[in-house]
Structure formats: C-alpha cells, structure tokens
Amino acid sequence: MKSKKPRSHCPINFFLEAFGDKWTLLIIRDIIFRGKSTYGEFLKSEEGVATNILAARLEHLENEGILKKIVDPEDARRNKFQLGEKGIETVPVLFEIMAWSEKYDAKSEVRKIPRLMGLIKDDNHKISQKAKERLRKGLPLFPEYLG
Numbered sequence: 555m556k557s558k559k560p561r562s563h564c565p566i567n568f569f570l571e572a573f574g575d576k577w578t579l580l581i582i583r584d585i586i587f588r589g590k591s592t593y594g595e596f597l598k599s600e601e602g603v604a605t606n607i608l609a610a611r612l613e614h615l616e617n618e619g620i621l622k623k624i625v626d627p628e629d630a631r632r633n634k635f636q637l638g639e640k641g642i643e644t645v646p647v648l649f650e651i652m653a654w655s656e657k658y659d660a661k662s663e664v665r666k667i668p669r670l671m672g673l674i675k676d677d678n679h680k681i682s683q684k685a686k687e688r689l690r691k692g693l694p695l696f697p698e699y700l701g
Contacts, residue, residue, distance in 0.1 A: 572618050572640075577603050577611045579648070582620070582641055586648065586685075586695050591634040592626070615641070642689050646682040649674045670699035 561567055573579055584590040584599055596608055603611075612635060615621040620641040626632040653674055655662040664671050673681040685695055 572620065573644075575611070577601075577607060578615065578620075579644075579651075581608075581611060581615065581635075582637070582644055583648070585621075585635065585637055585641070586645070586689065587700065589694060591636065592632060593635075596635075620644075636692075637689055642686050645685045645689070646678055649678050649682055649685075653678075667700055670696060673699070 561571070580599060580601055580603070581596055584596055590596055590599075593608065593612065596612070597603065597605065612621065612623075616623050616635075618640065619638045621635045622638045623633050623635055626634045652662075652664045652671065656664045656671055670681075688695055
C-alpha cells in the first residue's frame with residue numbers, strides 16, 4: 555500500500571488528503587448505501603464520473619487502505635471493491651453529513667429514510683457501531699431502514 559506523505563498533520567488536512575475530492579465520498583456512499591462494488595456499477599452513478607477519474611479514485615482509495623480490491627468470486631475476469639477498515643470507520647462521519655444535509659437541504663434524499671435518520675439523530679455513536687459491525691461481516695446496511 556503506497557501512501558504519500560501528508561502536507562501537514564492537521565486533522566482536517568489529513569482527512570482531505572484521503573477524501574478531499576467530490577468523487578471519493580460518493581464511491582463510499584455507493585458501496586455502503588447502494589450495494590455497488592464494481593467499476594461498471596460506480597460508472598453508472600447518477601453524478602456521472604468520468605472513466606479516468608473513477609479509475610484514479612479507486613486506485614487512490616485502495617492505496618490509502620480505504621477500499622480493498624478482490625477478484626469477483628462469480629467472474630474471475632472482474633474485480634470488486636469492498637471497504638477496508640479505514641473506509642468502514644467513515645460511517646459516523648457519513649451519518650453526520652446526512653444529518654447536516656437533512657437540516658439544510660429541503661430536497662435531501664435522506665427525507666426518504668426517516669427511521670434511519672431518527673436513529674442517527676438520537677444516537678449516532680450507537681447506530682454507527684451497529685452499521686460498522688454489519689459492514690465488517692459483509693452484510694447490507696439496514697435494508698429495513700433504507701426503504
């Protein structure tokens with residue numbers, strides 16, 4: 555795993571060097587909330603990432619240990635991407651971003667998942683721990699709450 559030296563050890567800079575572009579968190583979102591795992595599935599996301607950007611982002615995330623690339627057990631010609639431990643640990647941050655979006659975006663998609671949002675607002679730490687346990691086991695993230 556190759557990772558370049560950070561410009562500084564400011565916690566905000568450290569985070570931004572791993573996640574600081576508009577595609578990285580969308581890829582992680584697609585894995586956690588939409589069950590995507592292949593290059594082709596990420597390419598079909600509604601935001602329309604370019605192929606070269608997607609390839610560079612996936613490589614960067616793998617190098618950072620945020621994602622793991624595995625051979626697809628159903629088709630050895632294809633790779634799948636899973637969250638590494640660093641990626642799984644983003645869950646509480648993503649949940650906070652969702653709560654912020656609900657507060658400030660009147661059209662936020664999180665309004666379609668009120669049960670999960672209620673759990674996040676009540677106790678982000680508790681629901682994040684449960685979510686991380688599920689992701690470590692390779693289970694989908696609360697399909698009963700995602701509608």
